[in-house]
Structures are given as structure tokens and as C-alpha cells.
């Protein structure tokens with residue numbers, strides 16, 4: 717008897733029909749494909765990004781989809797006043813169901829060369845913006861007794877990489893906030909989970925001087941012997957944004973091809 721084997725290279729769909737999603741850094745290396753996957757799953761996505769070229773590329777890609785449900789706002793997440801103003805306008809239109817705190821900057825140099833001001837800049841984009849977004853969206857989620865918050869942390873929180881002190885600190889903060897928010901928001905039907913991507917070949921990887929050597933290092937450490945792709949992130953984000961995870965909260969899911977196991 718012939719069996720139909722499901723294709724494993726496709727983005728799987730958990731329905732997100734009419735879910736309204738706020739996605740920071742939506743136009744980035746991992747954000748681009750994930751945004752398209754969320755749109756295909758029926759969601760309305762409002763992206764926040766500050767890179768006009770990447771925004772234009774995402775908008776062009778989204779045009780090929782049957783319905784236009786993408787809105788990208790160009791805002792610098794480190795500008796608290798501008799972000800708060802944008803959010804208050806966005807939530808006035810309609811509340812959000814899902815928040816994905818994904819935008820990040822990742823300057824790299826030895827710890828003693830970072831100024832405190834540089835630490836604060838990383839904190840502003842990678843953590844403070846997430847807090848501001850959560851504060852703005854929480855009342856809407858709470859009023860409808862349903863919400864999903866997904867914080868994007870990093871494999872670097874567990875070790876393995878040098879010269880990323882402010883970034884690693886910020887990714888640890890997101891894991892801490894995931895747990896704290898999960899405990900506080902669970903009673904309102906809101907789940908809060910993090911993902912920790914492994915090593916994906918996006919802009920973030922360009923900080924490594926020898927690409928081939930680095931790629932081999934990654935494969936040697938992963939259980940799955942292929943490089944990660946944006947669709948691997950998209951699949952897990954879709955799952956965490958869906959109804960399927962109503963009983964999973966406070967967790968950090970390692971999306972790294974079986975590298976970190978705890």
C-alpha cells in the first residue's frame with residue numbers, strides 16, 4: 717500500500733486565523749520568513765523595524781500573498797517615547813493577541829572594551845522595548861482572557877561564545893522575564909514562552925570572521941547535521957502563538973538542531 721509521506725521541508729501550519737500579532741524586528745533574517753509564515757497561517761501582522769531596506773523587501777514578499785494583512789511601522793525601538801506613542805496608536809485601533817519580542821542588536825568585542833552606555837543601548841533594544849511592548853499589549857490580552865507572548869532569547873545565554881557580554885546579558889533577562897511574566901499572566905489565559913535559536917546563517921552570523929570554519933563548528937555541535945533555516949524558527953513560533961500551547965508557559969524552547977539539552 718502506498719503511503720503519503722508528509723514533506724518535512726515545509727512550514728507547518730497551526731491556524732492563526734484573524735490573530736493580531738505584534739512582531740518586533742519582523743523584517744530581519746529570521747523575522748522575514750516567519751512573518752510570511754504567520755501571514756499564511758491567517759494572522760494579521762504588525763511589524764516594528766527600523767531598517768527601510770529590509771522593510772521594503774518584506775513588504776514586496778508579502779504582496780504575493782492572497783490577502784494584505786501586513787503592516788510595518790518604522791520605529792527605533794530604543795526611542796522610548798516614539799515606541800510608546802506608536803503602541804498607543806496601534807492598540808487604539810484594536811487589541812493584539814500575540815506579542816513576539818524578537819528585535820535585537822549584537823555588538824561584539826571584549827567585555828572591557830564595552831562602555832556602560834553601550835550596555836544600556838543593547839538593553840534598550842533587546843529588553844526595554846520588550847517590556848514596553850508587553851505593558852502596552854497586556855490590558856488587551858487580559859480583557860479577552862487570551863494571549864501569547866514569545867520572547868526570542870539565544871543559545872549564547874548557555875555559553876560557547878565570547879565577546880558578547882551585553883547581548884548575553886540581554887538574552888538572560890528575556891529568559892527571566894519569560895518566567896516572571898508566565899507566573900503573573902497565567903491567571904489571565906496568557907502564556908509566555910521563549911525560544912533560544914541556535915546558530916542560524918543570518919546577519920547575526922557575519923560577526924564571525926571565517927564562515928566555512930564557523931559553519932563546520934556549528935555542525936559539529938548540532939545533533940542534526942544541517943544548518944538551521946528561518947522556517948525552523950517560523951514553525952516553533954507559529955506553534956507557540958497558537959491555541960495548541962494553552963498549557964505550556966514559562967518555558968524556553970531551544971531551536972538549535974539538538975545542541976543545548978537542558
Ligand SMILES: NC(=O)c1ccc[n+]([C@@H]2O[C@H](COP(=O)([O-])OP(=O)(O)OC[C@H]3O[C@@H](n4cnc5c(N)ncnc54)[C@H](O)[C@@H]3O)[C@@H](O)[C@H]2O)c1
Pocket residue numbers: 740741742743744745746747764765766767770791792793794817818819820821841868869870871872912913914915916917918919920921
Ligand atoms: N541568527 C541567529 O543565528 C540567532 C541566534 C540566536 C538568537 N537569535 C535571535 O533571533 C532574533 C532575530 O535574529 P536575526 O538573525 O533575524 O537578526 P537580524 O539582525 O537579521 O534581525 C533583527 C531585526 O531587528 C531590527 N532592529 C534592530 N534594532 C532595532 C531598533 N533599534 N529598532 C527597530 N528594529 C530594530 C533589525 O532591523 C532587524 O530587522 C534576535 O533576537 C537574535 O538575537 C538569532
